Amino acid sequence: MISVSVQHRFAGFDLDVAFQAPPGVTVLFGPSGSGKTTLVNAVAGLLRPDAGRIAAGDWVLLDTAARRFVPPHRRRLGYVFQEGRLFPHLTVRQNLLYGRWFAPRGAEAPGLSHVVELLGLGDLLDRRPGALSGGEKQRVAIGRALLAAPKLILADEPLAALDEARKAEILPYFERLRDEVSVPILYVSHSSAEVARLATTVVALRGGRVTAVGPPGRVLGDVAAMGVRGAASVLVARVVAHHADGLSELATEGGRLWLPLVADAPGSTLRVRIAAQDVILSRARPEGLSALNILAGTITEVRPGHGPGAMVVLAVGEDRLLARITLRSAEALGLAAGQTCHAILKTVAVAPEDVGTGARMAGDAERT
Template structure:
């Protein structure tokens, strides 16, 4: 369990944040300027805060009251930046070996062959960074970090510099790290899609404070939080692939509720996380008929949160899980929406983008 408590004052901004991160991928999520990177820099030792404590079990990196302030080189961290920052004069194999060279002799080490297979970079070993795509460079950077035998991996918006195609290429590798590697990962993002796909735990940030923390489905499904704003609101459902249909659709089983999406690559039985954006959800008090939309989820209104403008966020508890809908306050009033009322969420199959569908451990989908 990683424990972080940091206080630091800048000109015009004060960071005062505390959270506990269990194993897996802990995502610091919020708008730009909310303090996410500042926390990562404090964990890395690149910022010495005014006060705080950072520890994992009996391993203490920082304790200002006890006078413990480990330097960055003593913290045994792997840091993945927005750019790969590979050595251009070395091959991929040599860049990986450079990471392994820093691993303490008595530390448990990852096998290079396993890391190469995990990241799918075996065919790149003899190339230099100049001959790699952005996504390939990031995969090599991940491998270099893993081979240094870190006790913690820090990833500061590692996909921000990539286009959508390269993001789609590398996200599955981060999912594999989450599920197959024992090293905990502290990950910074302001992308709701990345958070929904990757996070074991979400730490929502706003103006230097932690406003919520917990499992991804719980935090992203809370209409009172919305760390990236109402436009980015969306809930996470966990499902498994039931079958692929000949018309190009994939049928999912979300806790007994069928969901139809454009064909996904995973085989029947595979567990998935699906982010459904709030602006793609339509609500109906009665079960609709004669619609082109295939996904209709009956549920009960949990909360209605009016926004500062004309909009409102409605949280609906369905058998498949929490769904959020972004509608106008006028519609919410006209429909008489209130907690406890029955309602139906309507989601077009084609509205769920490929980047909003990712892998999950199967036990979480059953």
């Protein structure tokens, strides 16, 4: 459990944030200037806030009321920056083992062989950082942090400096960390695709304040927190089969979903992020369309916007599916809560980075 309450005043900016999150990956999400990195600096001890309390489980890092402030070098944190920040004169093996110098005597820590296997570093151990790609450097940086036996890992936009190919390379390793490592992770991002794939809990920030806290399916679908253009759904799907034409067949509670070939084996459970603006609605099941994905759901809400648009929320089994359409279309179709509706999505509208491993998070089905 991560527990954070921080209040701090800068010239022209006030940070006032409080949240609690269960184990897993807690993503601090928001636009530039929302206070994400400032908050991480407070957790790291690089900023001493005016007031607050920060704890990871029973490890209290800050409690201004009790006059407790653990200095940064004693906080037992693993920090993963935007760049790997590896020692260029050391091999990958030596960079990894450097992290072990900071593990307290007797502390439970993963062994080197386990970290190497977890992060796929076996073929890189004798190389130096200059011979590594950006994604490989980040994997080494994560491994070094794990070997320090941290009580909490901080990751400050660790994919921001990578191109799309390198991001696709490293995201599965963060998913493995979430699912296989017990150390909680506080992860900073402004990418909703990363949030959908990685988060156990999302803390949405804007202007130094928390606008929403919860599982990714609920927060990404919160228009007040995400904005109309950023709203999206997270559907849980099971891989059924891979087909010779380059498509994968997935099963959702609303019907079959066809996506460009995914790497996961049949039977795997995936999260699929679908942007609200990519969904078209039809009262009756349409025929004669090129779009392969037609999911059935029940309308739970029609939310008129401040302009010409409307957000329609559908219940698709335990998941929620959002569709951003014009208010004119909603009125022409006579859309209202309780009606059966069909959501239409082009196969190519879902990018590879929108698909990741992971089951539904507790609370994803709650209505906002």
